[in-house]
Amino acid sequence: MVSPIPKQNLSSNPSFQAQRALERIAKIDIFDKGCEGHQALERIASKWTVLIIYTLTQGTKRYSDLQGQIRGVSPKMLIQNLRHLERCGLVKRSVYPVY
Numbered sequence: 001m002v003s004p005i006p007k008q009n010l011s012s013n014p015s016f017q018a019q020r021a022l023e024r025i026a027k028i029d030i031f032d033k034g035c036e037g038h039q040a041l042e043r044i045a046s047k048w049t050v051l052i053i054y055t056l057t058q059g060t061k062r063y064s065d066l067q068g069q070i071r072g073v074s075p076k077m078l079i080q081n082l083r084h085l086e087r088c089g090l091v092k093r094s095v096y097p098v099y
Helices: 014-026 036-044 047-056 063-069 075-087
Strands: 002-004 091-093
Touching: 036 047, 047 063, 047 075, 063 075, 075 091
Parallel strands: none
Antiparallel strands: 002 091
16 A cells, blocks of 8 residues: 655644745745755656656555556556655555455
């Protein structure tokens, strides 16, 4: 089973949080490889990665569920992208015994 890492709690005022985020974004040099935004994009900027993350926002999925829901992805690409997301800490993999 693969599931997304739970989000951290945000402050009680979402509009204040959004304003602070927008102010930080305005100061970012996204083309600098040391920039956190650049590094985040390098981790998720593939066609399959975006689709995998979107699918996992719907809840925990088995590998076969992901493969069936994401049409067109080869088993090799799905495994490569899942391993990459796991190494980056964006997804958590749990192994369950088969009976």
